[in-house]
Amino acid sequence: MGVSPERSLSENGRYDSSNGAHADVNIQSVIEWLNRLLPHLNLPSDASEEKLRAYLIDGTVLCDILDKLCPGLVEMGGNSEPGPENIRKFLAAMDEMALPRFVLADIQEGYMEPVLQCLGTLKTHFEFTGGKESIHEHLRRRWNLPKVEFSEGITSSLVYTATCDENPAIYGDERRQNSFENKDRSILDDSFSSESAALAHDAGHKLSEMSQQKQGSYADLSDSNILELMNSNGFDNASTRTLFSLVNRILEENIERKNGHVHHMAHIVKKAVQVIEHRVSTQAVNLKDLNNLHEVHLGKCHSRIKVLETLAAGTTEEIQVLLSQLQQIKIEKNKIEEKKTLEEQELLRIKQEKIHSDIENSTLKHELEITKTAHEEHCLLLQMQAEETKVQLEKKLKEFDFFLTESKKRVKELESFSESKYQRWKSKEGTYRSFIDHQSRALQELRGASDSLKHEILKTKRSYAEEFNFLGVKLKGLVDAAANYHSVLAENRRLYNEVQDLKGNIRVYCRIRPFLPGQSKKRTTVEYIGENGELVISNPSKPGKDSHRLFKFNKVFAPAATQEEVFLDTQPLIRSVLDGYNVCIFAYGQTGSGKTFTMSGPNISSKEDWGVNYRALNDLFQISQHRKSSISYEVGVQMVEIYNEQVRDLLSSDGPHKRLGIWSTTQPNGLAVPDASMHAVTSTADVLELMNIGLMNRAVGATVLNERSSRSHSVLTVHVHGMDLKTSAVLRGNLHLVDLAGSERVDRSEVIGERLREAQHINKSLSALGDVIFSLSQKSQHVPFRNSKLTQVLQSSLGGQAKTLMFVQLNPDVDSYSETISTLKFAERVSGIELGAAKINNEGRNIRELMEQVAFLKDTVSRKDEVIERLQQLKVNANGVKCGMNSLRYDSSSPRRYSNGTARHSP
Numbered sequence: 001m002g003v004s005p006e007r008s009l010s011e012n013g014r015y016d017s018s019n020g021a022h023a024d025v026n027i028q029s030v031i032e033w034l035n036r037l038l039p040h041l042n043l044p045s046d047a048s049e050e051k052l053r054a055y056l057i058d059g060t061v062l063c064d065i066l067d068k069l070c071p072g073l074v075e076m077g078g079n080s081e082p083g084p085e086n087i088r089k090f091l092a093a094m095d096e097m098a099l100p101r102f103v104l105a106d107i108q109e110g111y112m113e114p115v116l117q118c119l120g121t122l123k124t125h126f127e128f129t130g131g132k133e134s135i136h137e138h139l140r141r142r143w144n145l146p147k148v149e150f151s152e153g154i155t156s157s158l159v160y161t162a163t164c165d166e167n168p169a170i171y172g173d174e175r176r177q178n179s180f181e182n183k184d185r186s187i188l189d190d191s192f193s194s195e196s197a198a199l200a201h202d203a204g205h206k207l208s209e210m211s212q213q214k215q216g217s218y219a220d221l222s223d224s225n226i227l228e229l230m231n232s233n234g235f236d237n238a239s240t241r242t243l244f245s246l247v248n249r250i251l252e253e254n255i256e257r258k259n260g261h262v263h264h265m266a267h268i269v270k271k272a273v274q275v276i277e278h279r280v281s282t283q284a285v286n287l288k289d290l291n292n293l294h295e296v297h298l299g300k301c302h303s304r305i306k307v308l309e310t311l312a313a314g315t316t317e318e319i320q321v322l323l324s325q326l327q328q329i330k331i332e333k334n335k336i337e338e339k340k341t342l343e344e345q346e347l348l349r350i351k352q353e354k355i356h357s358d359i360e361n362s363t364l365k366h367e368l369e370i371t372k373t374a375h376e377e378h379c380l381l382l383q384m385q386a387e388e389t390k391v392q393l394e395k396k397l398k399e400f401d402f403f404l405t406e407s408k409k410r411v412k413e414l415e416s417f418s419e420s421k422y423q424r425w426k427s428k429e430g431t432y433r434s435f436i437d438h439q440s441r442a443l444q445e446l447r448g449a450s451d452s453l454k455h456e457i458l459k460t461k462r463s464y465a466e467e468f469n470f471l472g473v474k475l476k477g478l479v480d481a482a483a484n485y486h487s488v489l490a491e492n493r494r495l496y497n498e499v500q501d502l503k504g505n506i507r508v509y510c511r512i513r514p515f516l517p518g519q520s521k522k523r524t525t526v527e528y529i530g531e532n533g534e535l536v537i538s539n540p541s542k543p544g545k546d547s548h549r550l551f552k553f554n555k556v557f558a559p560a561a562t563q564e565e566v567f568l569d570t571q572p573l574i575r576s577v578l579d580g581y582n583v584c585i586f587a588y589g590q591t592g593s594g595k596t597f598t599m600s601g602p603n604i605s606s607k608e609d610w611g612v613n614y615r616a617l618n619d620l621f622q623i624s625q626h627r628k629s630s631i632s633y634e635v636g637v638q639m640v641e642i643y644n645e646q647v648r649d650l651l652s653s654d655g656p657h658k659r660l661g662i663w664s665t666t667q668p669n670g671l672a673v674p675d676a677s678m679h680a681v682t683s684t685a686d687v688l689e690l691m692n693i694g695l696m697n698r699a700v701g702a703t704v705l706n707e708r709s710s711r712s713h714s715v716l717t718v719h720v721h722g723m724d725l726k727t728s729a730v731l732r733g734n735l736h737l738v739d740l741a742g743s744e745r746v747d748r749s750e751v752i753g754e755r756l757r758e759a760q761h762i763n764k765s766l767s768a769l770g771d772v773i774f775s776l777s778q779k780s781q782h783v784p785f786r787n788s789k790l791t792q793v794l795q796s797s798l799g800g801q802a803k804t805l806m807f808v809q810l811n812p813d814v815d816s817y818s819e820t821i822s823t824l825k826f827a828e829r830v831s832g833i834e835l836g837a838a839k840i841n842n843e844g845r846n847i848r849e850l851m852e853q854v855a856f857l858k859d860t861v862s863r864k865d866e867v868i869e870r871l872q873q874l875k876v877n878a879n880g881v882k883c884g885m886n887s888l889r890y891d892s893s894s895p896r897r898y899s900n901g902t903a904r905h906s907p
């Protein structure tokens with residue numbers, strides 16, 4: 001036997017390459033061997049294991065190999081499919097030859113090592129025997145069996161069965177399959193089978209006995225015993241161990257008898273036996289495993305049974321579902337039936353509707369018939385109407401024809417008219433053409449003229465620009481001048497006043513009293529008040545040609561003029577008192593015209609209401625205060641009243657009824673009433689106090705004497721004595737502020753007694769004032785100051801060296817119109833008087849002393865004159881009152897209309 005001693009079988013019967021067996025099997029030598037054995041294969045010498053597997057996988061080549069080596073060993077051909085079947089045949093043959101082999105799975109899974117080992121063994125085996133020994137011979141000899149002709153199948157079956165019994169783990173399924181396939185064969189070869197089985201049984205039995213006799217030693221087994229064993233069919237009953245002993249025995253015997261090659265063979269067999277032993281033991285383990293597997297399978301089966309049971313339960317549920325579905329189907333069926341019933345009902349309803357519609361159809365048909373008849377009738381009517389319309393249209397057509405002929409006629413007329421017009425237009429066109437020619441010529445000329453004009457205009461423009469620039473320059477000058485306008489205006493005013501002063505004119509300011517509360521319905525005589533002192537008076541009761549009278553004064557104060565505005569124009573005069581001038585301001589006007597309002601004011605406790613008196617004195621004190629560093633002023637005040645030609649001191653401590661004497665001539669010191677108490681004042685407060693006393697004294701008189709204030713003259717005299725602190729030069733100024741008695745006429749028939757006397761005296765004094773003013777205006781040599789106490793008192797202020805201002809007070813009431821006119825006429829005359837330039841009472845020391853002496857002398861003379869006059873007066877009074885009354889006469893030209901015979905007529 002040619003198996004390599006190094007080659008060994010693994011536990012599962014495969015060749016183990018780990019012990020080096022596989023290394024000995026050269027794939028190329030196998031391929032070479034195969035090519036030699038089966039030249040038609042023509043295997044590539046460098047073919048890979050995989051390639052080789054491809055040749056061998058269907059088993060045909062393997063069977064061919066065996067057929068070549070041991071013809072008849074493998075059943076070739078047949079109906080069976082190549083592949084696994086052929087391979088199994090091959091493997092069975094290998095088993096039969098007791099040669100190592102591979103398993104089917106090896107080649108199928110590409111595990112080529114066992115395959116190559118198997119082929120290598122086969123190659124070695126047959127190279128070694130040279131192929132001279134048939135397989136049957138080999139087997140018979142191998143097992144030392146009688147020379148019996150085994151059929152192929154029997155041999156195969158025997159070997160196979162034995163092998164499978166020995167190693168069921170390896171042959172598993174194959175054995176099962178083959179056991180079924182070989183069943184028929186076993187039946188066919190029954191005779192042999194029973195024989196061989198009996199033989200084996202006896203052999204085994206005998207072996208067992210022998211071993212028992214020999215106390216378990218196999219070494220004592222003789223050939224005769226073995227034969228006996230075999231003949232008595234004791235194989236079947238023999239234990240495996242006995243069989244192995246038998247095998248060992250045979251082998252050892254053979255070893256002893258045969259040469260070295262046999263020894264090798266025996267060694268292999270020994271080894272094989274060991275492997276078989278091992279396999280048996282592993283078989284037991286595998287059986288256990290199989291048992292476990294069966295148990296696992298059993299468990300799986302149980303679980304499957306459970307699953308099936310669950311499924312069965314599921315089936316019940318499905319049945320229930322099916323039942324519910326059946327129920328639903330039934331419900332749906334019911335629904336369908338209901339639907340069907342509904343549809344039937346619907347059908348019934350439709351049928352009914354159809355009946356209805358049939359009825360309607362018949363009704364409609366009937367109506368149609370009626371309508372048709374009506375339509376036919378209507379058609380007939382329309383036809384008739386159409387015929388009528390046709391007749392009318394024909395008629396209208398005729399009319400239109402007529403109009404057409406008429407229109408044609410008119411068109412012809414119009415054509416002829418338009419022809420004539422055309423002719424006329426044509427002639428006009430000719431005219432216009434010639435006119436246009438003429439115009440265009442004129443236009444040409446105009447263009448020429450316009451060019452020259454343009455030229456002129458440009459020239460003018462240039463000169464205009466120059467002039468404009470020039471005017472600009474001038475305008476700038478004017479603007480500058482305008483800026484100075486107000487200052488210039490003030491300057492003008494000042495200059496005008498200076499001119500007035502130089503001329504010595506008596507200034508006349510006219511002031512119109514507003515209507516008093518409760519007199520709003522009264523009509524005014526004042527028509528117009530001009531800015532420049534113009535005043536227009538009218539008599540609304542007697543409208544006519546001469547109803548308007550224009551007067552012009554230095555200033556006219558409207559009813560709305562305030563006390564301050566009035567004083568502003570008076571202020572310069574008052575200031576000149578401090579410069580050494582004599583100033584006389586008196587208010588003239590009828591009773592209630594506002595004389596006291598202007599001179600004193602309605603309420604001395606309110607500074608705003610202060611009249612000229614208070615404001616003047618306040619101003620004097622302020623200026624004297626400013627000048628006190630250079631001039632020392634002393635101010636004295638006298639306040640007298642002239643009533644019924646008697647002068648009374650309103651500030652006398654003896655009371656207001658003391659009669660005072662008056663100097664007969666103008667005194668240089670201005671003391672017209674030397675007896676009147678002189679009160680030095682240093683402040684406005686002093687003045688206010690004194691004047692309050694004076695007014696109270698006058699008021700007391702008024703109460704007693706029945707509103708005497710209106711019928712007496714009040715004279716407030718302010719004496720200013722200033723000494724220049726540097727030169728010792730003295731300045732004397734007197735300010736007479738006179739509130740005259742009312743200038744109105746008194747109706748002779750209305751007054752008697754005391755009132756008559758008052759009127760006489762007022763008339764006398766005012767007439768005397770008018771006479772004095774007239775004389776002064778005439779620049780007469782003799783001025784009759786002595787005709788009244790008033791003129792006497794005012795002599796120093798009217799005597800040509802003083803500045804005089806008269807406020808003419810007017811009552812705007814229409815009822816006072818004649819008085820107003822009379823007052824204004826008197827004022828107008830006064831305003832025209834030029835007294836001559838005022839002079840300052842500026843005295844050096846010597847002159848002053850002389851003046852004082854002269855004054856004293858004059859005063860003495862005057863007193864004597866006065867005494868004489870008084871005596872004369874007493875004489876006149878004694879001669880009879882009767883003559884006095886008759887001597888009164890009316891003088892229309894004088895503001896005071898009553899005067900005695902001695903008085904002069906006013907101019």
Ligand SMILES: Nc1ncnc2c1ncn2[C@@H]1O[C@H](COP(=O)(O)OP(=O)(O)OP(=O)(O)O)[C@@H](O)[C@H]1O
Binds near residue numbers: 595709
């Ligand atoms: N400019 C004026 N504004 C408001 N009221 C005035 C004005 N002038 C005069 N009156 C009022 O008119 C009334 C008469 O004025 P006033 O007594 O001054 O007149 P008169 O001329 O002095 O009268 P008589 O001659 O009787 O003294 C007074 O109630 C006075 O307040």
